Amino acid sequence: MQKNEEFSNQVVLPESLAPIEVQEFEALDKKYKLINQISSAIVLAIALTAFFIFTMISSGNIPYFVLFGIPTLFVLLFISKLVFVILGFPKKGYLLREHDVSYRSGLLIYKLTSIPFNRIQHVEVSQSMIEKSFGLSTVKIFTAGGSISDLSIPGLLPDKAKQIESFLLSKVSQHE
């Protein structure tokens, strides 16, 4: 692969090397891990409550293996989700270079998405309810390629998110 002399694509935020796969990615904020754990706990709580309400309503004659099996299944799912969240967290990260932005994730299936700045349509900072209460933001980056080619970087401190947004916007306007 020959490289053009005039072209450079150095990392901008953390200072480092060139081809994308060997770069140091910026990690997400630790609170993001906590948020994910809490939200899966909430899902577990809702599922369990729903199941108990169901058992109350449907009068009696539910076999014991259902009565105990299903909650156990829920708890097992919850635990495996927790394991995924904890082990998957260090795999998540983003990278800003001179010409593109990338996000990677995935414990079992590693995924890396890159969007060049000159293809960004618009940038958005968003906060869900739970994110808001923990003081985290998500930066969403939209392209013309429809939802599958969009990219969002979760688990950012609001200041950082704003900083990234304005950095991206300045890059986008350069290309217009």
Next chain:
Amino acid sequence: MSNLDLTNPTRQELRGFLVILVFELQKKARVFWPVLILLFTQKNLLPENITIPIALGIIVLFLVVHAILYYLNFYFYVEENQFIIKKGYLRKIVLSIPLERIQSVNTKQNLLQQLLNVYSLEVDTAGSAGKELNIYSLSGDYTEHLTQFLQSHKENTIDDESDSTFNNQEEVEILKLSPADLLRIGISQNHVRTGLIIVAFGSQIWNQIQDLFQEETDAYSDSVQHLLSNSGILFFTVFVILALLASILATLVFTVIKYYGFRLVKHQESYKITAGLFNKRKVLLPFSKVQQFNWETGPIKKLFGIFKISFKQAVSKQVQQKQVVDAPGCLNHHIESIREDLFKRDLPDANEKIYSHRRYFNLLWFFSGWLPALVSSPVYIYEPLWLIAGGAWLLISGLYNWMKVSKSYFQFNKSQLIVGKGAINTVWQQTESYKTQSVDFRQSFFQKRRGLASLRVNNASGHLNIPYIPEEMAHQLMNDLLYHVEISEEKWM
């Protein structure tokens, strides 16, 4: 033609008033149909001395008045760098579209419009409410002129709008489909699929008919019923054959109606496509707007040497799928000349074809073969005969996926990418590197062990999948693509 002044606010063509009326009627009906149904079913809702005909009369009168006002207040013109539509009488609406934002300008003609000799014009802007920008009744001259202007203006936005751009340069005909061609194309379509749908649908009706007859025949004689139930297999075979014939006929008719008089001409840096029997459409397609070009052939098509081609444009979020312009059939040399036009630079055909790794087969076979076969294993215990069906399924899906893997490859020459795919059909997709919007690199746990990875290249019209290629190659391809996008100064749209 030159005496038309586009900067003058113009109304729609008067002789097409009926068209406007009909379109407005449709629009209003779509909004008010619940009210209308209510009105006709609950007659007592109406005041006493108003009967249904009178009510209808009033509605029609309102509509006509509405359409007249609509017509009188509808203007369009070009001002500086904007195409402007003014409309509305109670609520005035001014739509102004910057000329360089216009995606494409399409002309259409339905049956009524053909009779009245007017055209509707559809101005497409990327990601806008498309329907807002329709003009329903325009004369042929004006349409031609306006399309020409909008298109040419968009291409050289910096150029002053000089009359020279209107000079009709010669049009080169690339492809024309005669009725005989259409027949051949209709026959070579995929009938098995349509046939199966008809069989599935028809067998239900058949069962119902049988039930119906059962009741009747009980009353008459047993012999009819006997005949019906015993000759079931015979009926079924006859039915399948009939269904296939029907599907061939249906696709034939459909193809002829949709593609009647198909013509693809090259004019300057764009294609013009005209087609349709009842609904004539005319599409202007600048080369620069084509995000991806696909061509495809199947077993029957191959016999005739026919390919199906489609030009994929940017998809605006509201009008999905509409942006694909396709031709049902053409020959190899047509594809070659189209690719010459679209992708002027050197084509990557000479470069090495890099096929997906055989491990891709394992993944496909597992999910479409083994998984369904294993999930249905309880059935085998109850009825061992189903094991044969399960085995057959494994075999068929194995064969299918084997074909799929052996057709999956890519070719890349830095500036252009060709991806081949398909199982029974063979599909080729070609795109230019700089049209890429984003790139996804994926690697599962199993792929990592084997040093393989998959890539997905997204563009504004969809995506290209490159599954199971060596890891370093995937990285290199990703970096190359990103590099080409990042250094490109060309507009991707």
